[in-house]
Amino acid sequence: MSNDDYRPLSNALVDSWETWNSFRMLCDHHSQLVVALDIKRVLPPENSLKRWFGEPVTAAILDTEIFLTKARGNTLYLPKRHQKLIADLFHLDTRIVISEIKVPTSAQSAAGSKSQPLLAYWSQVSNIYKQRDPVSEQERSEFYTRDILQPSLRPSRNYSHAISYDDHEKDLVKYLHYEIAISRALLERVPDERASVIATVLVVVGAGRGRLVHASLKAAERTGRKLRVYAVEKNPQTVIALDELIRANNWDNTVSVVSSDVRDWSAPERADILVSDFLGSFGDNELSPESLDAAQRFLEKDGISIPSSYTSFLQPLTAPKLYQEAKARKDILHSESACLVNLHNVARLTPSQQVFTFSHPKCSDNQSNQRYQKLEFRIPTDTGSAMVHGFAGYFNATLYKSVLFGTEPSTMTPNLNTWLPMFFPLRTPICVHRGSILEVHFWRCVDSRKVWYEWCVTSPSSSPIHNCNGRSCWMDL
Numbered sequence: 001m002s003n004d005d006y007r008p009l010s011n012a013l014v015d016s017w018e019t020w021n022s023f024r025m026l027c028d029h030h031s032q033l034v035v036a037l038d039i040k041r042v043l044p045p046e047n048s049l050k051r052w053f054g055e056p057v058t059a060a061i062l063d064t065e066i067f068l069t070k071a072r073g074n075t076l077y078l079p080k081r082h083q084k085l086i087a088d089l090f091h092l093d094t095r096i097v098i099s100e101i102k103v104p105t106s107a108q109s110a111a112g113s114k115s116q117p118l119l120a121y122w123s124q125v126s127n128i129y130k131q132r133d134p135v136s137e138q139e140r141s142e143f144y145t146r147d148i149l150q151p152s153l154r155p156s157r158n159y160s161h162a163i164s165y166d167d168h169e170k171d172l173v174k175y176l177h178y179e180i181a182i183s184r185a186l187l188e189r190v191p192d193e194r195a196s197v198i199a200t201v202l203v204v205v206g207a208g209r210g211r212l213v214h215a216s217l218k219a220a221e222r223t224g225r226k227l228r229v230y231a232v233e234k235n236p237q238t239v240i241a242l243d244e245l246i247r248a249n250n251w252d253n254t255v256s257v258v259s260s261d262v263r264d265w266s267a268p269e270r271a272d273i274l275v276s277d278f279l280g281s282f283g284d285n286e287l288s289p290e291s292l293d294a295a296q297r298f299l300e301k302d303g304i305s306i307p308s309s310y311t312s313f314l315q316p317l318t319a320p321k322l323y324q325e326a327k328a329r330k331d332i333l334h335s336e337s338a339c340l341v342n343l344h345n346v347a348r349l350t351p352s353q354q355v356f357t358f359s360h361p362k363c364s365d366n367q368s369n370q371r372y373q374k375l376e377f378r379i380p381t382d383t384g385s386a387m388v389h390g391f392a393g394y395f396n397a398t399l400y401k402s403v404l405f406g407t408e409p410s411t412m413t414p415n416l417n418t419w420l421p422m423f424f425p426l427r428t429p430i431c432v433h434r435g436s437i438l439e440v441h442f443w444r445c446v447d448s449r450k451v452w453y454e455w456c457v458t459s460p461s462s463s464p465i466h467n468c469n470g471r472s473c474w475m476d477l
């Protein structure tokens with residue numbers, strides 16, 4: 001059967017996901033409701049099948065009739081799509097049940113055992129299990145955080161704990177990208193013949209415990225350029241660790257530690273390069289635009305900001321587990337607070353789309369950091385109907401020219417571990433039908449004290465505006 005032949009809404013075939021969805025709705029999304037999938041020989045199209053990856057599928061039943069026998073040798077095998085489906089289900093920790101409805105005699109002889117007629121089937125399934133990619137150390141460590149809503153960082157508050165730094169500093173990929181970006185900027189700024197004469201003034205804004213200072217010094221060494229570094233950090237406890245690092249490595253001649261909020265600092269000279277990491281999981285959600293606006297006061301007219309731009313992305317999700325988690329709190333705060341989530345048991349319904357872009361340095365001081373964006377996500381026709389429980393948020397950043405990194409799924413940087421995706425929930429899930437448009441509005445709002453997002457859906461049905469006036473989640477300025 002081709003994808004075009006598949007008509008989940010026709011009388012000929014019932015869309016089993018819709019049956020499950022009606023049942024789940026009647027049970028008010030009860031958290032103890034789980035699914036066992038009965039896998040048939042004919043599978044629905046890819047997008048239709050993908051919806052199950054957002055559901056609590058605890059078991060999949062494989063009828064022995066799904067297995068095919070090779071013409072020669074009576075060897076059993078599973079069709080390619082079934083193999084992939086089972087591998088994906090293993091990823092969700094789904095149990096596979098082999099159902100012995102009718103074991104053909106040929107298969108029994110292939111297995112070579114009449115007493116254990118399911119052995120040959122079992123060995124096919126266990127081969128798929130063994131062929132999975134090995135679980136990385138990172139994945140192992142993240143196992144217990146899967147699909148758990150974690151409050152997103154409020155930059156002015158959370159960076160007082162050493163643990164926030166410990167986690168971030170393990171990300172070697174992030175610091176390597178910064179080192180490469182700084183190297184390229186230094187090479188373009190200072191020609192070889194002037195390398196021994198010119199010292200580039202580099203300010204690390206929000207230096208933390210010094211990993212970006214270290215990356216900058218490594219870039220200077222790599223390119224043979226001279227540097228004068230100011231490491232500006234507002235958290236007094238962190239400044240102690242930063243100071244110790246500088247002294248322990250005898251970097252005092254090159255690096256000056258500045259214990260100050262960048263907004264209050266009077267720089268003794270103009271900077272050629274600003275290096276910062278105020279990026280959040282949604283790009284601008286840790287106040288990178290506001291912090292870098294403040295730093296631009298002391299940047300040379302032709303100065304460089306690393307990162308030079310960043311863009312946020314949104315993607316509609318089926319995520320009943322996250323919805324149940326927020327709903328269980330029984331308050332509006334949890335049902336409209338953007339959180340960080342290690343997304344696992346979710347279905348990504350369409351490709352993601354760009355939301356807001358910020359570039360630095362800004363061309364004009366008057367450019368506002370408020371934003372509004374309307375997005376239209378088309379649900380693929382071969383998906384069938386689906387439930388939207390909220391939106392995943394990602395970002396991509398340009399550090400310098402071609403040096404990029406990010407978390408947007410189609411272009412994500414492998415092993416970039418600092419950032420989990422964001423999740424923007426919907427207070428009430430919205431049902432979308434195949435081929436329909438999901439129209440979403442997103443605002444970045446700013447007042448004198450805080451920055452916050454508001455969001456709503458206006459098609460196929462309207463939701464209330466979430467997080468009005470930043471009543472549930474915001475970032476303090």
Ligand SMILES: C[S@@+](CC[C@H](N)C(=O)[O-])C[C@H]1O[C@@H](n2cnc3c(N)ncnc32)[C@H](O)[C@@H]1O
Nearest residue numbers: 159206207208211212232233234235261262277
């Ligand atoms: C995400 S951490 C990055 C730390 C470090 N740059 C790194 O990448 O390892 C952001 C740091 O910026 C500091 N910070 C935030 N806002 C600041 C501001 N307005 N002025 C100075 N430091 C700031 C925080 O205290 C925190 O140490």
